[in-house]
Amino acid sequence: MGYVQAGYSIVLGILFLYGLQLVWRRRRLNRSVARVVASDAAAVGLTVDTAGARHADAPGVGRPSGDR
Amino acid sequence: MSTNQHVPAPPVQSRRSLWTTRIIGITALVATAFTVWLGLWVTPPDQVQGNLVRLVYIHPGVAWVALYLAFGLAALASVLYLWPRTRSLYWDRLAAAAVEVGVVFNVCTLISGSIWGKPTWGVWWAWDARLTSTAVLLVLFLGYLALRRVPAEPEVRAKRSAFVALFAAVDIPIVHFSVLWWKTLHQGATVLNANLSPTIHGSMAWTLLLGFIALTLVFVWMLLVRYRIGVLEDWLGTGELDVALRERQAEGAGLDDDEAAA
Numbered sequence: 336m337g338y339v340q341a342g343y344s345i346v347l348g349i350l351f352l353y354g355l356q357l358v359w360r361r362r363r364l365n366r367s368v369a370r371v372v373a374s375d376a377a378a379v380g381l382t383v384d385t386a387g388a389r390h391a392d393a394p395g396v397g398r399p400s401g402d403r
Numbered sequence: 404m405s406t407n408q409h410v411p412a413p414p415v416q417s418r419r420s421l422w423t424t425r426i427i428g429i430t431a432l433v434a435t436a437f438t439v440w441l442g443l444w445v446t447p448p449d450q451v452q453g454n455l456v457r458l459v460y461i462h463p464g465v466a467w468v469a470l471y472l473a474f475g476l477a478a479l480a481s482v483l484y485l486w487p488r489t490r491s492l493y494w495d496r497l498a499a500a501a502v503e504v505g506v507v508f509n510v511c512t513l514i515s516g517s518i519w520g521k522p523t524w525g526v527w528w529a530w531d532a533r534l535t536s537t538a539v540l541l542v543l544f545l546g547y548l549a550l551r552r553v554p555a556e557p558e559v560r561a562k563r564s565a566f567v568a569l570f571a572a573v574d575i576p577i578v579h580f581s582v583l584w585w586k587t588l589h590q591g592a593t594v595l596n597a598n599l600s601p602t603i604h605g606s607m608a609w610t611l612l613l614g615f616i617a618l619t620l621v622f623v624w625m626l627l628v629r630y631r632i633g634v635l636e637d638w639l640g641t642g643e644l645d646v647a648l649r650e651r652q653a654e655g656a657g658l659d660d661d662e663a664a665a
Contacts, residue, residue: 342518357628364635
């Protein structure tokens, strides 16, 4: 039963740690985006359009046709 | 404040998409917990393998996700990127996300198989066709991930990555049919065999099925989160260095504002 317990612990442990790392990376990037948006807006005195969230000039947003 | 200029909109995630990801994550967690409970405490030991059969409830599941779902999806997304009519960085991001998650599942496949192999075959590793082709698959997709870190324009990186993914994907059918093409230590298919008649029954079969579903859900959740990370990284500027620079700039701007306010 020792091998079984080790197998479950290692596999589930790896998946759990990777999942945790994904959440941490996403949170860090979300914070960076918020900071960049706030600083860009403050620098040029603009309001930021967060409602549309899909512009041809916004690289990497969803699946814009501008990607092609 | 009104404006006649436009700051590129941030990649806002819709509430619906956020909740879909959360629900899939919670369902995956519950399904995995049930699989562990059934696999370790409820199902009976096997007549031949004894308690070692319990590893079978997770090992084929992680292998299914790595080989067929993750790397299969990466190959499909790469074809769609290379096809001129469907070319979009969306497919490149999806392939990259699938490969990264697939590599983690591939590592889990090799480790769980090795842990099962030691008490069964007497060795942690054998240069068996199934094991070796699975290890080669891991190395090929690690190469894919390494190639993506080479600085290049997004389109150039996407194109060369797609070619590498398709080259690596040639190994997927080799892994699958290795137990038929060569005389291997590794057993043949339990469920998807030539006669399509599973050689596992009762609570063992249901636990195995639940294991497949649970690990598939874990993969879908990880894929969604990893894809989102790709979107955010692209918006901030490709490459971790760019991201770090933009973060520092943002922090600097924040400090300037504080000083001005003081």
